[in-house]
Amino acid sequence: METHMIQEIDLQALTICRSMGFLxxxxxxxxxxxxxxxxxxxxxxxxPVFHYEVKDSVVLADDTVYIEDKAFRTGKTITRxxxxxxxxxxxxxxxxxxxxxxxxxxxxxxxxLDTFIADTIGSCLVGxxxxxxxxxxxxxxAPLPHTNRFSPGYCGWNLSEQKGLFACMPTGxxxxxxxxxxxxYPIKSVSGLIGFGEQVKNKVHECDLCDKRAECLQRKLRKKxx
Amino acid sequence: MANLQxxxxxxxxxxxxxxxxxxxxxxNEGISPxxxxxxxxxxxxxxxxxxxxxxxxxxxxxxxxARAMKGSLELLKPLMRDKNTATIGKVxxxxxxxxxxxxxxxxxxxxxxGCGFEVINLGVDVSSTKFxxxxxxxHADIICMSALLTTTMMYMEKVVQAVEAxxxxxxxxxxxxxxxxxxxxxxxxxxxxxxxxxxxxxQVAKQLLAAS
Numbered sequence: 001m002e003t004h005m006i007q008e009i010d011l012q013a014l015t016i017c018r019s020m021g022f023l024x025x026x027x028x029x030x031x032x033x034x035x036x037x038x039x040x041x042x043x044x045x046x047x048p049v050f051h052y053e054v055k056d057s058v059v060l061a062d063d064t065v066y067i068e069d070k071a072f073r074t075g076k077t078i079t080r081x082x083x084x085x086x087x088x089x090x091x092x093x094x095x096x097x098x099x100x101x102x103x104x105x106x107x108x109x110x111x112x113l114d115t116f117i118a119d120t121i122g123s124c125l126v127g128x129x130x131x132x133x134x135x136x137x138x139x140x141x142a143p144l145p146h147t148n149r150f151s152p153g154y155c156g157w158n159l160s161e162q163k164g165l166f167a168c169m170p171t172g173x174x175x176x177x178x179x180x181x182x183x184x185y186p187i188k189s190v191s192g193l194i195g196f197g198e199q200v201k202n203k204v205h206e207c208d209l210c211d212k213r214a215e216c217l218q219r220k221l222r223k224k225x226x
Numbered sequence: 227m228a229n230l231q232x233x234x235x236x237x238x239x240x241x242x243x244x245x246x247x248x249x250x251x252x253x254n255e256g257i258s259p260x261x262x263x264x265x266x267x268x269x270x271x272x273x274x275x276x277x278x279x280x281x282x283x284x285x286x287x288x289x290x291x292a293r294a295m296k297g298s299l300e301l302l303k304p305l306m307r308d309k310n311t312a313t314i315g316k317v318x319x320x321x322x323x324x325x326x327x328x329x330x331x332x333x334x335x336x337x338x339x340g341c342g343f344e345v346i347n348l349g350v351d352v353s354s355t356k357f358x359x360x361x362x363x364x365h366a367d368i369i370c371m372s373a374l375l376t377t378t379m380m381y382m383e384k385v386v387q388a389v390e391a392x393x394x395x396x397x398x399x400x401x402x403x404x405x406x407x408x409x410x411x412x413x414x415x416x417x418x419x420x421x422x423x424x425x426x427x428x429q430v431a432k433q434l435l436a437a438s
Contacts, residue, residue: 021284030240031286107328112289112336119329159377181324181377 003174004136006048009128011121013039019120035117038106042121045102049174050093050133054141058088058195065193072164072193075156082147084199089137090165091149092184092191094174095125100186122188130190137194145200151192152182165191228252230266233298237270240290242297249298259302263342271295271341275425285333288424292340299342313344315367315435318360320352322381327374330404330424334370337424343431354381354388361389361398367438368431371417373404382407383415390416399434403427 013036017027020035027035059066060083063076067088074082082088099122106118130149138146153159162182166173176189184191228251236245252262274291277283317338321331328350335347346364348356357369369389373379382402389395400417412420418434421427 017286020286025282025284027284027286028240028290030290112293112332113286115332116285116289116329153376159375179324179326181375183324183326183375183378185326187326 002136003049003051004133006050006129006132009043009048009125009132011039011043011124011128016117016120016124019124020116031113031117034113035121038114038117039121042099042102042118042125046099046125047096048094048099048125048129049096050091050129050136051169051173052089052091052133052137053168054137055088055090055168056086058085058197060085067168070164070168072161073158074150074161074193075158077155078150078157081150081155082195082200084145084197084201085147085195086197086199087141087144087195089141089194089196090168090191091130091133091137091193092166092169092174092176092189093126093130093133094176094184094186094190095122095129095188097175097186099125099188103188126188126190134194137196141196144196144198147195147200149192149194151190162191165193228255228257230257230262233262234266234270237267237291237294237298238273240287240294242290242294245294246297246301249301253301253305259305262302263299263306267295267298268342275428278423278425285424289333289336292336295340296336299339314342315431316344316346316364317368317370317431318346318348318357318364318366319370319372320348320357321350321372321374322378322385323351323353324381325373325375325378326350327372327404330374331370331372334372334403334424334427337428338370338431341428343428354385357385358388358392358394361394362392366398367435368399368401370401370403370427370431372402373407376406379404379406379411382417386416399431399438401427401431401434 013032016035016039017032055067057068060079063073063079065072065074065079103118103122107115152161159182162178166178177185179185228248233245233248236248274283274288278288319331319335321328335345338345346360348360361369371382371385386400401419402412402417403421407420409420419430421430
């Protein structure tokens with residue numbers, strides 16, 4: 001098990017604007033400037049952190065992944081995509097509680113644009129934190145091939161399975177808690193798993209399986225490498 | 227003399243201060259609020275909505291336009307009350323119980339306000355009781371519910387059932403939205419409509435009210 005506090009995340013205001021929809025069109029200077037201001041504030045406050053656990057003794061069966069004495073009902077789609085997995089990484093990544101409090105304060109001030117920008121910064125921050133986690137575990141488990149990341153709530157893996165995933169983590173992992181409805185708090189948090197194994201081949205991204213793919217901005221961003 | 231085309235442009239481009247200044251000038255000159263709103267402000271919001279649908283404007287543009295529109299409407303509202311020109315409709319909106327996500331819901335609320343609806347924003351983690359109390363208290367035309375989780379979207383059905391049990395179903399339309407929600411789900415739980423973005427929500431709300 002390893003917990004990492006992120007020291008450096010390189011986020012640019014233009015990247016945030018891309019995530020707000022400005023894919024090819026340049027954002028209005030007013031929006032870009034406000035994004036820059038809020039991003040600077042956020043980066044001084046936020047303490048993103050991730051934690052991961054490498055689990056061995058993985059058994060895949062139909063719609064379930066067994067790890068040690070735990071069973072995850074990941075659903076048939078994800079279990080199929082994990083084919084060949086012998087080692088499993090379970091992870092949690094978060095923009096952190098300090099960021100959550102900052103975002104709450106922005107929200108209280110009642111400006112819709114500021115709130116939207118702050119929310120997008122949070123999404124980008126936790127996204128970057130998750131990417132750093134993924135790079136770290138890939139480096140650590142190299143040269144084992146790996147799957148993409150999968151999270152409860154996507155591709156048929158029921159969100160209620162968050163409880164099982166968090167049960168495999170140390171208590172209070174990254175200061176992220178689960179609400180009764182399995183919502184992670186701080187809200188800007190991501191959890192999930194990545195499969196590793198000599199025989200792992202399938203690298204389908206969960207975006208490509210999502211039924212919202214036609215309208216999803218995140219998918220468009222990924223396709224454009226933005 | 228107030229140049230109302232400047233008001234149109236100010237709202238379209240999200241310039242709050244300019245929109246408020248031109249609106250005040252127009253009020254001082256005795257131009258009717260109905261003319262200011264219908265001929266310029268609503269048209270600017272329609273244009274930004276159309277640009278959004280065409281992929282030429284984005285959520286921040288909508289929010290800026292809605293903010294400018296709201297600023298101007300604040301000046302006009304007292305005059306509208308005197309002349310008994312009511313809002314387009316009253317919307318009670320909230321993120322359902324168990325869910326704390328509100329960015330999309332607040333965007334929809336801003337667009338509703340910007341487009342002349344009266345909005346009662348109940349926040350997040352809203353129970354069916356709160357939705358019903360607010361709908362009764364404010365004589366709402368529409369209840370709008372949002373959820374971002376597959377676990378919490380199921381609560382929307384409870385709200386629909388509670389609205390029916392209270393005998394309000396004929397008086398209030400129900401709209402739903404949020405990432406895991408779709409049209410089939412909306413139909414299944416007995417909602418009147420699902421929309422996938424803030425601009426559509428306003429358009430569909432207008433259609434629902436016009437048809438009722």
